[in-house]
Amino acid sequence: MGKSTLFNRLTGTRGAIVSAVAGTTRDVLGGAVEWQGRVFALVDTGGVIGASLDPMQEAVAERVSRAAATVDLLVFVVDGREGPVPADDEVAETLRRHGVPVVLAVNKTDDRRARDRAFEFHRFGFEPIVEIAAEHGLGIGDLLDEVVSRLPPAPGQAAAITAAHETDAPPAAETRIAVVGRPNVGKSSLVNRLLGEERVVVFDEAGTTRDAIEIPFERNGKPYVLIDTAGIRRRKNVREIAEKFSIIKTLDAIKESHVAVMVLDARSGLVEQDLHLLDYVLTTGRALVLAVNKWDGLESEAKEKMRADIKRRLGFADYAELHFISALHGTAVGDLYPSIERAFNAANAHWSTNRLTTLLQDAVSQ
Ligand code: GDP
16 A cells, blocks of 8 residues: 555655564554654554454454554555555544544555546545655655644644654653663663662652653662653563554653663664664753663674774764663663763753853854
8 A cells, every 4th residue: 555655755754763663463663754843753553454464453443443542643545546445434434433633645646547536535534635656755745744734733742742852851850761772672671670779769659651651769869760661561462562652652751851871782783773763862852871781791893893883873972971781680780870860960950141151152163
């Protein structure tokens, strides 16, 4: 149907953060898209029709409802060359009942026949209909215009839309730490280690106010909250993980934090996803600590390569303190706290107008 192609077109526009949840039959993808100054998270719900290799596949209506329940707006992609098929009707019907805003995109309209048939989709009752050709990049701007004009005015609601660009950090009564990174880099292991430190007193039950779990604790008499995107009390099953749209949780957790501890995986090396995530932390204006995990038992050659990669590709974040750790064995994990403290203090420092003016003048004259 071209949904994946469209997804790539949309997230490929600029600064996309794309995260795949591996280990599922269909990877669930999420990406950040910026258009007309608006940044929003785009999730690929996985095809609702066809691709039924999944023996556990639910009824179309159920899948559509589930997708609709987690988003603020839904782009319904149909195949113009095929024209409306019964499954489209089923999807449309469910969406109408659900009441989620829908932008209907008729794909493959580079084909004349498809263009001629586009009007047939009007009977679904979604207006307007945008004609696109994902493969050729046609109509993508129009589609984004429609999407952005229909987004709810205030960004930042729990699940769907996330504003990048310096958002205000939460009040600094406690230090809020988000542990972020792509799947399998060792976030859960690290969270457990950070909380397992002997000087840490974890308070009762974790709160789950938003999509991530918030764990309040105290260390050396100081209050902290750990925002856990991996979910230490996971993991029921693969499907559940897939459906949590972890990229949205991650973006949310970053926004809700003062300091992001970004976990990298020394074994798999630096990948594009790491850079995108990092970019998001920086755009949001959060303080940053880098933790290169799985440093245990690594060949010295691999260590060298990782160090070099970091130097070469993460130069733009070289102000962040860098740690080589093993969450598995707990090596160097304790060093993260002082770094978190310093990053927090640096990010929350108050500077006088005079000092700022001087700094700015210096910068300009240089
Ligand atoms: P998450 O998906 O980011 O939460 O990652 P997990 O904490 O679940 O870890 C993913 C896998 O990496 C698990 O099999 C862990 O045992 C393993 N792992 C995590 N940290 C380390 C580490 O420091 N060294 C090694 N060798 N393996 C690790």
